[in-house]
Amino acid sequence: xxxxxxxxxxxxxxxxxxxxxxxxxxxxxxxxxxxxxxxxxxxxxxxxxxxxxxxxxxxxxxxxxxxxxxxxxxxxxxxxxxxxxxxxxxxxxxxxxxxxxxxxxxxxxxxxxxxxx
Amino acid sequence: xxxxxxxxxxxxxxxxxxxxxxxxxxxxxxxxxxxxxxxxxxxxxxxxxxxxxxxxxxxxxxxxxxxxxxxxxxxxxxxxxxxxxxxxxxxxxxxxxxxxxxxxxxxxxxxxxxxxxxxxxxxxxxxxxxxxxxxxxxxxxxxxxxxxxxxxxxxxxxxxxxxxxxxxxxxxxxxxxxxxxxxxxxxxxxxxxxxxxxxxxxxxxxxxxxxxxxxxxxxxxxxxxxxxxxxxxxxxxxxxxxxxxxxxxxxxxxxxxxxxxxxxxxxxxxxxxxxxxxxxxxxxxxxxxxxxxxxxxxxxxxxxxxxxxxxxxxxxxxxxxxxxxxxxxxxxxxxxxxxxxxxxxxxxxxxxxxxx
Numbered sequence: 001x002x003x004x005x006x007x008x009x010x011x012x013x014x015x016x017x018x019x020x021x022x023x024x025x026x027x028x029x030x031x032x033x034x035x036x037x038x039x040x041x042x043x044x045x046x047x048x049x050x051x052x053x054x055x056x057x058x059x060x061x062x063x064x065x066x067x068x069x070x071x072x073x074x075x076x077x078x079x080x081x082x083x084x085x086x087x088x089x090x091x092x093x094x095x096x097x098x099x100x101x102x103x104x105x106x107x108x109x110x111x112x113x114x115x116x117x
Numbered sequence: 118x119x120x121x122x123x124x125x126x127x128x129x130x131x132x133x134x135x136x137x138x139x140x141x142x143x144x145x146x147x148x149x150x151x152x153x154x155x156x157x158x159x160x161x162x163x164x165x166x167x168x169x170x171x172x173x174x175x176x177x178x179x180x181x182x183x184x185x186x187x188x189x190x191x192x193x194x195x196x197x198x199x200x201x202x203x204x205x206x207x208x209x210x211x212x213x214x215x216x217x218x219x220x221x222x223x224x225x226x227x228x229x230x231x232x233x234x235x236x237x238x239x240x241x242x243x244x245x246x247x248x249x250x251x252x253x254x255x256x257x258x259x260x261x262x263x264x265x266x267x268x269x270x271x272x273x274x275x276x277x278x279x280x281x282x283x284x285x286x287x288x289x290x291x292x293x294x295x296x297x298x299x300x301x302x303x304x305x306x307x308x309x310x311x312x313x314x315x316x317x318x319x320x321x322x323x324x325x326x327x328x329x330x331x332x333x334x335x336x337x338x339x340x341x342x343x344x345x346x347x348x349x350x351x352x353x354x355x356x357x358x359x360x361x362x363x364x365x366x367x368x369x370x371x372x373x374x375x376x377x378x379x380x381x382x383x384x385x386x387x388x389x390x391x392x393x394x395x396x397x398x399x400x401x402x403x404x405x406x407x408x409x410x411x412x413x414x415x416x417x418x419x420x421x422x423x424x425x426x427x428x429x430x431x432x433x434x435x436x437x438x439x440x441x442x443x444x445x446x447x448x449x450x451x452x453x454x455x456x457x458x459x460x461x462x463x464x465x466x467x468x469x470x471x472x473x
Contacts, residue, residue: 034430034472036430036469036470037469038354038467038469040353040354040355041354041358043469045430045472047472047473050419050432050433050434052431052434054354054357054358
């Protein structure tokens with residue numbers, strides 16, 4: 001029961017600007033950001049702030065799964081199948097942290113079709 | 118950002134406007150040291166300015182020139198800086214560093230001494246540096262500094278003609294246990310303008326090839342770290358995400374010329390429009406906080422850069438590479454850096470790094 005309360009609290013953005021993602025969220029690329037792929041990875045660039053984030057090949061794959069339709073939980077489940085040798089807890093924690101970082105930098109946003117509530 | 122939010126983290130002290138070498142590429146084009154006495158600022162005035170700069174965030178002082186060791190009271194200055202707890206870096210041609218000077222440098226806990234070497238071959242180095250015998254003296258300096266366990270760097274100025282010397286110099290640095298080897302392509306400023314006019318510089322295709330060769334091959338052969346100075350927009354993606362890039366933090370530095378003139382950096386020796394006062398008469402703190410040139414630079418860099426620099430996704434990190442060089446070429450601090458401009462015009466600037 002307590003766990004449920006925590007999940008509900010995490011649905012709101014944090015006052016310090018950090019955005020908390022939960023597994024029911026559907027994320028999509030922020031159309032105002034610049035996403036540029038190169039051979040070994042990609043860059044996300046915010047032309048308003050100059051923020052720049054480098055994604056390695058794995059990061060690119062995960063970022064591209066954010067299509068506004070799949071939930072974070074579905075993406076994590078997909079990655080668990082894709083990387084069967086990795087600990088599931090690690091996949092979940094790393095993916096959530098990755099999305100929280102991207103969301104805090106406004107590189108991904110929650111889809112209006114968010115089915116989390 | 119308000120004026121108080123920009124820290125003055127580094128001062129570049131151009132201690133002498135004289136030099137005992139005649140390097141064909143020198144970007145500040147100093148006078149020959151035989152040309153009579155220079156107008157060197159009084160040491161006490163310099164010390165006062167440094168103390169003021171500490172209140173603005175100063176942490177590092179680079180001693181350069183001209184040849185900084187031509188300044189007679191450099192030892193007193195180094196001891197003062199050490200006493201103030203500041204990090205000291207020195208850029209020198211090395212010809213005046215003997216065993217005794219190396220000991221003083223050690224005593225002052227200088228963080229790094231950079232010595233110029235353009236070739237492993239004495240004849241080629243001496244030709245490019247304009248004075249016979251200087252190669253041997255620079256090498257000797259590296260030995261003296263090594264004996265005192267002082268961190269050193271070799272700086273090579275790259276022309277077309279000394280490209281084959283890159284590997285030989287990397288090997289030499291390794292032999293001499295020099296931790297860092299930095300390669301600076303010659304820039305079209307100061308005397309370097311003539312190098313470009315006579316097409317002795319390295320063109321952008323070749324520069325990019327050299328950069329990738331160092332990254333993929335040469336860099337892993339030696340213990341010495343090799344830095345090839347090229348704007349981040351032209352570097353490979355793996356280099357961009359590494360930590361081994363040299364970037365000019367133009368918004369956090371000031372230059373003080375030999376006569377006390379306050380400028381953006383050494384460019385003030387040739388581009389006097391970029392000079393903002395003199396530490397003998399003006400308040401450094403006031404200039405740092407309120408001078409119109411610095412306000413303009415802060416407002417325009419990097420958000421209003423022109424050409425490819427204004428369209429590059431790295432502009433907030435790169436700040437347009439060398440703004441002094443851009444100004445010298447165009448008279449405009451917002452103009453694009455020449456290497457990126459050349460790459461863009463030749464369709465060699467990575468399209469993935471351009472927006473707008």
